Amino acid sequence: MPDIASIGAALASIKTATEIAKLIKESGASLEQAEVKLQLANLISSLADAKIELAELQTEMNQLKDKLSQRAALKWVKPYYMIQSGNEMEGPFCPTCYDNHEKMIRLQGSGRKGWSCLTCKGFFKDSEYVEPPPIRFNG
Known part of the structure; x- marks a missing residue:
């Protein structure tokens, strides 16, 4: 079952990715090219973390759905x-x-x-x- 920590981690990764994207957008020409590449690398890493967390949550949700449908079909004979x-x-x-x-x-x-x-x-x-x-x- 998805726990609060998993959901929190996914949301934190998305928040970090959003903040990095805003920083890159607002930085314009003031940042050196290397800093932009570093920020983009951080952004990609944060988005990858969020994608992994959400994929794990989706797997857990599918398992729960399967368990519920199995329980609904289960009959005591x-x-x-x-x-x-x-x-x-x-x-x-x-x-x-x-x-x-x-x-x-x-x-x-x-x-x-x-x-x-x-x-x-x-x-x-x-x-x-x-x-x-x-x-x-x-x-």
């Missing part, structure tokens, strides 16, 4: 999460991993009529799963 895309459901995903760490870990089908998480080692039975009756031995 007891006992796990699914992602709904139109009429299709994708998943299932581990509820423990998502609830504790917001990680979308796909569950693996198990021969025991349930789903296993290879990350947290959780096991989840489908809602239609019925425990088999105990085996009785005559003896």
Whole structure:
């Protein structure tokens, strides 16, 4: 998430670039050619810093948008999460991993009529799963 420091750094770089541009504009012929080149180099550096900061902020904003759209598509289908895309459901995903760490870990089908998480080692039975009756031995 973009923090105040990142936004402040980007704004400070833009402010510095603006001040340098004003200085160059107002200096006219009074500055030596070398000083003008130095000020232009400072201006380019400040603008590059601002561009990098804003690109990082844009990346963070895109990640947040992706996370929000994923969260909107996430559906609780007891006992796990699914992602709904139109009429299709994708998943299932581990509820423990998502609830504790917001990680979308796909569950693996198990021969025991349930789903296993290879990350947290959780096991989840489908809602239609019925425990088999105990085996009785005559003896």
